[in-house]
Amino acid sequence: MGLSIDKMNVNGTISSEIVRMIKDNLLNGTLKPGDKLPTEKELMEQIGVSRTPVREAVKTLEAIGVIQIKRGEGMFITNNVSHFTLNPLIFSLIMHSHDMEEMIKFRQHFEVLLMNMIITQKQTDIHPIEKVYQSQTERMQPELSPEELVEIDLEFHYAVLEATNNPFVIEIGKTIYEIIKPKMIHFKNSQNIERTLATHKYYLDLISGKHEFNSSTIVQHMIKNNEEMVNE
Missing domain, CATH: 1.20.120 (Four Helix Bundle (Hemerythrin (Met), subunit A))
Structure with a gap:
């Protein structure tokens, strides 16, 4: 299932907005556990941003267990259901991490x-x-x-x-x-x-x-x- 790209909020950092997009796609069911994500280069092209904020967002998502990076295969939404128990709250913390x-x-x-x-x-x-x-x-x-x-x-x-x-x-x-x-x-x-x-x-x-x-x-x-x- 493809990633849905929406308009970015100018009040947030670019990396936090990328995280928000992933969050919204998870919560509305567009993305599901096990789904493969676009590559960093594809995300850069689809969203229209540089590599740095994409990498920052990926590191954040990987750190809290939302995505898994499989060498030679790409980035995937983790299929470990336990990681999604507190998604709304965890993502809320991330979204406000600039403060x-x-x-x-x-x-x-x-x-x-x-x-x-x-x-x-x-x-x-x-x-x-x-x-x-x-x-x-x-x-x-x-x-x-x-x-x-x-x-x-x-x-x-x-x-x-x-x-x-x-x-x-x-x-x-x-x-x-x-x-x-x-x-x-x-x-x-x-x-x-x-x-x-x-x-x-x-x-x-x-x-x-x-x-x-x-x-x-x-x-x-x-x-x-x-x-x-x-x-x-």
């Missing part, structure tokens, strides 16, 4: 929700989170690249996501981190290693009950920690 300041604010409140979910569960195994944190204290070294530091940083946040045992929260959280990852890489440097580890220790102490859980205090701590990244 990074608001996205980071959303992440701050989302992470408060994560910690509250973990704390209020009857049984929670936080040992995987502790293990990741201990590993980070040894592996986050100044000589690493920003990309490497961010990958290690995100291991902690993914461990927190998994500890909620909630597939919806995990899916949303992974999408949030994929969206803000480029900003994290831009901000990350060796001087921020101590800040990152201190923040993770604070989260871990909250989850383990060493600090009183107070949502407003936690958000203020997060705002202070992220304000440089927002203004970068």
Whole structure:
């Protein structure tokens, strides 16, 4: 089934508009799991844009599992149905990803929700989170690249996501981190290693009950920690 190309919204970024087109085609049934997408070159010609926004859109869609790239065959809509459970919400997050300041604010409140979910569960195994944190204290070294530091940083946040045992929260959280990852890489440097580890220790102490859980205090701590990244 072919891809339906509609008029682009001038208020959005080109890459986000390409993502929106894919979303609309999925939601209206024009595209279905397993369908093959046009090549990057064909998309460029059909939409009338350059290669850069097409590649950005493809990377975003691939990162959240909407499309699969099969070497020598092309790009396909994934046929893993579980990836489509939260399509409208996930795509909504992507469509607003150009407003990074608001996205980071959303992440701050989302992470408060994560910690509250973990704390209020009857049984929670936080040992995987502790293990990741201990590993980070040894592996986050100044000589690493920003990309490497961010990958290690995100291991902690993914461990927190998994500890909620909630597939919806995990899916949303992974999408949030994929969206803000480029900003994290831009901000990350060796001087921020101590800040990152201190923040993770604070989260871990909250989850383990060493600090009183107070949502407003936690958000203020997060705002202070992220304000440089927002203004970068």
